[in-house]
Amino acid sequence: MRVDKLALLSAARSVKLKFLLKDFGREGRFREIRLIVDTLMKNPLTLASIIILGVLIFIAILAPWIALYPIYESNIEKKYKPPSLEHPFGTDHLGRDIFSRVVFGARSSLIAGITIVAISVAIGWPLGVVAGYRGGKIDTLIMRITDMFLAFPSLVLALIIAFILGPSLINSMIAVSVTWWPWYTRLARADTVSLRERAFIEASKAMGLTDFQIMLRHILPNTAAPIIVQATMDLGTAILLASGLGFLGLGAQPPEPEWGLMVSEGRPVILSAWWVSVFPGLFIFTTAAAFNLLGDGLREALDPRVRRVRGA
Amino acid sequence: MKPLLVVENLKVHFDTYDGVVKALDGVTFDVYEGETFGLVGETGCGKTVTVLSIMRLLPENSRIVSGRIMLRGENLLEKSEDEMAKLRGRKISMIFQDPLASLNPVFTVGEQITRVIMIHQQLSKEKARERAIEAFKLVALPEPEKILKTYPHELSGGMQQRVMIAMALSTDPDLLIADEPTSLLDVTIQAQILKLLQEIKSRKKLTILLITHNMGIVAEYCDRVGVMYAGTIVERGPVKQILKKPYHPYTKGLLAAIPKPESRKRRLHVIEGFIPDLINRPRGCSFHPRCPYAREVCREKEPVAEEVEPGRYVMCHLVEEVMVA
Amino acid sequence: MSGFRQYLVKRIILALVIVIGMSMITFFLARVAPSDPAALWVGLHARPEQVEKARIELGLDKPLYVQYFIYIRDLISGSWGISYRTRRPVIEDIMNYLPASIELAVAGLLIASVVGIPLGVIAASKKDTRVDHACRVLGVLTLSTPSFWMGLTLQLIFARILGILPLQGRLSPDVAEMNPIQRITGFYLLDSLLTGNFIAFQDALLHIILPSITLAAYSTGLSLRMTRSTMIEVLRERYIVAAKAFGMPKNVIMFYYALKNAIIPTLTVLGISFAWTLTGVFLVEVVFNWPGLGTYTWRAILAVDYPVIVAVTVISTLIIVVTNLILDLIQAYLDPRVKL
Numbered sequence: 001m002r003v004d005k006l007a008l009l010s011a012a013r014s015v016k017l018k019f020l021l022k023d024f025g026r027e028g029r030f031r032e033i034r035l036i037v038d039t040l041m042k043n044p045l046t047l048a049s050i051i052i053l054g055v056l057i058f059i060a061i062l063a064p065w066i067a068l069y070p071i072y073e074s075n076i077e078k079k080y081k082p083p084s085l086e087h088p089f090g091t092d093h094l095g096r097d098i099f100s101r102v103v104f105g106a107r108s109s110l111i112a113g114i115t116i117v118a119i120s121v122a123i124g125w126p127l128g129v130v131a132g133y134r135g136g137k138i139d140t141l142i143m144r145i146t147d148m149f150l151a152f153p154s155l156v157l158a159l160i161i162a163f164i165l166g167p168s169l170i171n172s173m174i175a176v177s178v179t180w181w182p183w184y185t186r187l188a189r190a191d192t193v194s195l196r197e198r199a200f201i202e203a204s205k206a207m208g209l210t211d212f213q214i215m216l217r218h219i220l221p222n223t224a225a226p227i228i229v230q231a232t233m234d235l236g237t238a239i240l241l242a243s244g245l246g247f248l249g250l251g252a253q254p255p256e257p258e259w260g261l262m263v264s265e266g267r268p269v270i271l272s273a274w275w276v277s278v279f280p281g282l283f284i285f286t287t288a289a290a291f292n293l294l295g296d297g298l299r300e301a302l303d304p305r306v307r308r309v310r311g312a
Numbered sequence: 313m314k315p316l317l318v319v320e321n322l323k324v325h326f327d328t329y330d331g332v333v334k335a336l337d338g339v340t341f342d343v344y345e346g347e348t349f350g351l352v353g354e355t356g357c358g359k360t361v362t363v364l365s366i367m368r369l370l371p372e373n374s375r376i377v378s379g380r381i382m383l384r385g386e387n388l389l390e391k392s393e394d395e396m397a398k399l400r401g402r403k404i405s406m407i408f409q410d411p412l413a414s415l416n417p418v419f420t421v422g423e424q425i426t427r428v429i430m431i432h433q434q435l436s437k438e439k440a441r442e443r444a445i446e447a448f449k450l451v452a453l454p455e456p457e458k459i460l461k462t463y464p465h466e467l468s469g470g471m472q473q474r475v476m477i478a479m480a481l482s483t484d485p486d487l488l489i490a491d492e493p494t495s496l497l498d499v500t501i502q503a504q505i506l507k508l509l510q511e512i513k514s515r516k517k518l519t520i521l522l523i524t525h526n527m528g529i530v531a532e533y534c535d536r537v538g539v540m541y542a543g544t545i546v547e548r549g550p551v552k553q554i555l556k557k558p559y560h561p562y563t564k565g566l567l568a569a570i571p572k573p574e575s576r577k578r579r580l581h582v583i584e585g586f587i588p589d590l591i592n593r594p595r596g597c598s599f600h601p602r603c604p605y606a607r608e609v610c611r612e613k614e615p616v617a618e619e620v621e622p623g624r625y626v627m628c629h630l631v632e633e634v635m636v637a
Numbered sequence: 638m639s640g641f642r643q644y645l646v647k648r649i650i651l652a653l654v655i656v657i658g659m660s661m662i663t664f665f666l667a668r669v670a671p672s673d674p675a676a677l678w679v680g681l682h683a684r685p686e687q688v689e690k691a692r693i694e695l696g697l698d699k700p701l702y703v704q705y706f707i708y709i710r711d712l713i714s715g716s717w718g719i720s721y722r723t724r725r726p727v728i729e730d731i732m733n734y735l736p737a738s739i740e741l742a743v744a745g746l747l748i749a750s751v752v753g754i755p756l757g758v759i760a761a762s763k764k765d766t767r768v769d770h771a772c773r774v775l776g777v778l779t780l781s782t783p784s785f786w787m788g789l790t791l792q793l794i795f796a797r798i799l800g801i802l803p804l805q806g807r808l809s810p811d812v813a814e815m816n817p818i819q820r821i822t823g824f825y826l827l828d829s830l831l832t833g834n835f836i837a838f839q840d841a842l843l844h845i846i847l848p849s850i851t852l853a854a855y856s857t858g859l860s861l862r863m864t865r866s867t868m869i870e871v872l873r874e875r876y877i878v879a880a881k882a883f884g885m886p887k888n889v890i891m892f893y894y895a896l897k898n899a900i901i902p903t904l905t906v907l908g909i910s911f912a913w914t915l916t917g918v919f920l921v922e923v924v925f926n927w928p929g930l931g932t933y934t935w936r937a938i939l940a941v942d943y944p945v946i947v948a949v950t951v952i953s954t955l956i957i958v959v960t961n962l963i964l965d966l967i968q969a970y971l972d973p974r975v976k977l
Contacts, residue, residue, distance in 0.1 A: 035329065045774070148655045159919070159938055160663060160950060233780075240783050244920050247785045248935060263786055270789055271797055281786030288781035296777060296862075367882055401884030408882075413875035418897050418973060428883045463973045479883060 039301035046297025049290040056287060060106040067100035071257050080273045090275035092265060094255075098275065101257035102283055108169060108258045109287060112242040113235045116176045121231050124181035128188025129219050133196055133211065143189070146182040158245060169242070169258060172251040176241050180234070187230060191223040225302040233295030236288035243284050259284045315342040316487060316519050317366070322379035324358075324365055331591040335361045337543040337598070339379070340617060343487070343536075348513065348520040350534030350551070352527060352566075356587055358543040359523045363489045366521075367406055368396045383487070402432045405480035406489040410496055411472035415464035422460030425479045432483045447478040451508060470501040474508070481512065491523045506533050527566055531555055536623075539563050542588050542598040545617075549624035559626040561603045597629065605630055644969060652958045656951070660712070663950040664705055712951065718944030722937060727948045730933060735952075736823025737807060738922065738929035742914050744845055745852030745921075749910055753857040754903065757864025762891055764869060772861060779858035784917050788851040788924035795847060803844050805926035812840040848925040852917050856910040863909070867902040871895045901968050908964045912957060 040046050059066055068087075075095030083090045089098035131142040161175035195201065196219070204214050245251030246260025254261065259280040266276025324336040336358050343349040351359050364370050366381055368388065381388040383404070388396070400406075408414040416424060422444060429440040429447075441460070448456035451474040464472060473493060480488055490509065494502035510533060513520055522534060530537050530551060538548035539562065547560040558564045565583040585602035588594050594601055600610040609629045617625045711717065717727040753776075760772035796804040803809060807825055808818070816837045821828045826845070829838035871877070872895060880890055922931030930949065937945035 038329075144651075144654075147651070148658050159934065160946060236781055240781070243783055244785060247783075247920065248923060250938065260783070260785070263783075263789070267789060270793055274793065277786070277789055281783060281789070284783045284786060285781055288783070289777055292777045292781050296773065369878060369881055397881075397884055397886055399884070400882055406879075406882040408875065408879055410875060414879035416876045416880070416894060416898065418901075418971075419894075420973075427889075428885070431884060431886070431889070465973075476879075 036301045040297055043297050043300070045293050046301075049293035049297065052286060052290040053294065056106055056110065056290070059103055060110050063104045063107055067097075067103045069097035069100045071096060071101045071104050072255050080269065080276075082273075083275055089279040090273070092262070092273075092276045093269070098262070098279055101262060102259070102280055104257045105259045105262065105280060105283070106287075108252060108256065109239050109242065109284070112169060112173050113239040113287075113291075115173050116180065116238040116242065117231050117234050119174075119177035120180035120234070121184055121227060123177075124184025125188045125223070125227055126220075127181070128185035128190075129192050129215055129223060131185065132189035132192025133215050133219055139189075142185065146185045149179060149182045150186075158241065159248075159250060167245075167250045167253060169246070169252040169256065172242060172245040175245075176238060180238075183234075184227060184230065187226055188223050191226060192219055195219055195222055229295055229299040229302060232298055233292050236291030236295070239284060239291070240288050314345055316345045316384065317343040317521070318380075318382040319362070319366070320380045320382070322362065322365060322381065323377040324361055324370070325375045325377050326371075327373045327375070333590045334593055335374075335543055335590060336365070337593065339540075339543065339545055341538045341545050341548050343519060343521055345486075345519055346513075346517065347535040348510075348522055348533060350530040350537040351521065351523045351540060352525065352530050352537055353540030354525060354587060357540045359525075359540055360491055361543075362540075363406065363491055363521065363523060366489065367400060367404065368393075401428060401480070401485070402483050403485055404487045404489065405483070405485040406491065407473070407476045407480050407493050409492040411469065411476050412464055414476060415472060417464055420461055420463055421467070421475045422462075425460075425475070425482060428479050429482050443482060444478075447482040448475075450481065450512060451475075451478045453478070469497050470504065473497065473501075473505055477505075477509070477512075481516075481518070484516065485518075487519045487521060489521045489523070492525070493522075494529070495525070502529075509533075527570055539566070542593070543590065544598065544627060545625075546599065546628070547624075547626045549621070553621070553624060559620055559624070559631050560599075560628050561605055561630075562599050597627075641970070645966065648962055648965060652962050655958050656954055659954040660709070660947070660951050661705065663947050664708060708947075717948045720937070720945050721942045722940045722945070727944050730945070731930065731948060731952065732823075734928060734930045734933045737825075737927060738918055738931060740824045740826065741845065741848055741852060741921070741927060741929060742911075742918055744849035745917070746856065746907075746911060746914050748849055748853035749856035749860055749914070750907065752853070753860025753910075754864045754906070757861045758868055758891070758896075758899075760861070760865045761868030761872060772865070776858040776861040776865075779854045780862070781858075782854055784851055784855060784920045785924050787854060788848070788921055791847050791851060792924070802847055803840075807841060807844050807928060808837065809840050809844070812837055816840075848921050848927055851924070852914060852921045855917055856913050859913060860906050860910055863906040864899070864903060867899050867906070868895065871898045874898075901972050904964050904968050904971075908961055911960055915953060915957065 040050070073096065075091075078087075078091050078095035079093055081087055081091040081095075087097050087099060089102060092098055092101070127142055127146075131139045131146075157179045158172060158175035161171060161178065165171040165174070201214060201218060204218060209217075242251060243258065243260030243263070246258040247264045249261075249264065252258035252261050254265070262280040263277045263284075266273065266278075266280075270277055319339055319341055322336050322339040323334070326333040326335055339358070339362055341349070341351075351362065353359055361370070361374075365376060366388065368391070370376070376389060379389070383399075388399075391399070415421065422441070425444045425447065426437065426440040429435060429443050430437070433440075433443075435443065444460060445456045448459060453459050453471060453474050459467070459471070459475070464475075467475065477493075488509075493509075494505050497505065506529065509520060509522075512518060522529070524530060534551050536549060537551050537554060538545045539554075539560065540546070541562050547554065547558065547563045554563060555567065558567055562583070565581070568581040569583065571580060583602055584604075588598055588601065596609075596611045596613055597603070597606075597615050600606040603610065607629070613629070615627045615629050617627045618631055620626050620631055717731075719725065720727050720730055723730055756772050756775070760769045763769050792804055795802040816834055818825055818829050818834055818837045818841070819832045821831055825841040826838065829835070829841055877890060877895060880894055881887075885894065918929065919931040919935060921927065922929045923935055926932070930952075934945065934949045936942075937949070
């Protein structure tokens, strides 16, 4: 072992230090990215999901210009009109154009999903890395807290927080994030634990890098892959949860054009005016499906074993 | 002596993202009954691919492009998967480099070996258990009954490998393929395991195909050897002769690289260069970029295996020249 | 196996800590919420003195930690307060509604596992073939469907348009009148069978079909995906190649050898499925008007009904913690590598 360390030290010092360590950790970065993108493009389902998400983001950003009618104005004479050229998705119980509302609803849903996942990842990922890398008491403490939060089904805690803070879209987002970060902690920790035994970490320590620098520059990037995959799929589930809360009346409140809320508004007239519930629900489904497919595709693309096989 | 196994001009390609990897580019050798044949070469030269081809256990992205593998006159490459499954573990057995990874962690070793025995020989569980104990005794495992109940991770590396050997030999196969069985073990255990194999070979009628990267092991334990480089066998023949008088420059380089304490030289001999890119193989002889004797013809034409002495084959243009002259 | 016993004790203590921790958090959070429980208790048109009186009655004038201890004491002794909305003891309400939710959850979990797990195994064994792709697409579809929307659509198709399945509830009103189910366990399917009440059994069965399928959808996709990736991991291991080298036939490898390796992660799958099933129960109950804990809690939240919220939180935490504990213990028992 000693001989190896000496050899590593002298080898690393004679070559450009930073580059060597980076290569150890990243293995030729740019080539990897190209590989990932190529693999993604090859799968037709993944390609479709990327396109769908692109369209969705486009719609969300340009909502004010795509929407046909004002979304908050009621027009009682026009209520419950079926889909037509004038109103592609029909109108709801207040005569509002459903197509326009659905288009604006894309904003709330995408923002909700991204916020929830972003917060969860921002909290959970670093915590998991710290827990996995440091071990010992810090690890135990973090994992105990994590277990405690994992014991709650997310919807229950979300309901409670909605109850305490009052129902609104923002509160429901906070509520769901609070329950989700533990998953990322667990994921990151498991990955970190297997990483910290690797030789390049020992080499970094021998170089004199502090724990913080090692965690930041080496562990964090290397644990990114499963986190990204999970986050993408969770975006779909997050949108499902947010719209679920909206449906229950515990998320976005009327007259917000939130998809889940719109589905519940159409519930009393589902027989006669099916379009009020069906279109928003369809959008929820498509968005969630696109994220899930993308996550699936990413998982395949980021899996190091799937892509390269050399004979031995 | 009759050849038990004959591999003729085996070519195997792998389809990868970066291109087609031509892992084996015409491998030819034969293994006689009752001998230990060594397949030696650097990591990546194709040793494991060769034996996986014999066992027909190659991964999905592989293609056997041409060649024949004859076991007692039958071409294994033409057999169906079912037929191969009957042969594996019964006529040909294989043991692997990492014994811990090759044993299922959630079953006891007893359960694993008795299942193998029961699959190949229709025996009752008790009879199979008895045979298992016999097999454990064969490989000199102490307290065989106790070991039956242990889990793989509870045994030492040497004992794990003995268990694997016991499993492989429990059905009295004709051929045992050992893929670097000792590379991960301590040096002292290495010697034990290899001596054990020798002993068993002399007691039972066993032929061994031994893969290794260690010329020392070849010298000590093999009768004949094939030196592999970049997917071809560049030299093969009886070990003693090759050690005394190597023909191929690669073999010479390998032998020269073995550190000798009594040598006066200060520097270790090194074969310059790296193993070639198997996707874009060099034209002509695959060794020519690193060969100190390389000439024009080496860069142009691929050499053919020439029988320079009875039973000695070499793939090198220089040798051809010597022969012609 | 004293190592195992140690592990058991450790896990039980941990479980208790979690439950206590959660009850504390919920309690304190509930108490700091903006609405005034005393006012809610007395109703909208009460006079200030009535609100004060209620406050003292409810013990809301005492310091927080005293309230908490009173609460814990009451919890353990079984008196969980009175619902502000129904005016009945919370524990009575819970006992009434819990079996309905459990019955639904079990049905959903059963369907999810029976469909999802074998499909995951098949998809893994036929990786990258059409069967595999079909299974994965099915998994994604079920994971992406909003349960409330699916419920509504199923109601639309099967109850309204086709008319072959009931729209909502656990039992048709006329069956409840004519052939009421004698209550033994509270599980309609079980009780009706036990008492030979086949008319009610059939009716209850028809009623549970749509809700349980809706509930099972998400977990099915989850189980399929997780089982598939577990099996693929196992099948890549060296010992599978070695098993083939020893001549083990493929079906023995799939269903005996590899399966045992996959069982342990499969238990994890079951645990997660269970957690998501509990999440989904809320939405499904609301859509199908299922008289279970989900609908009860939903109404409680809308009515700011403190005691119910806290009680339900404790119960659901308890259920999840206990279930995870059992699963963990089974896992530890099965895996010989865990150093107990």
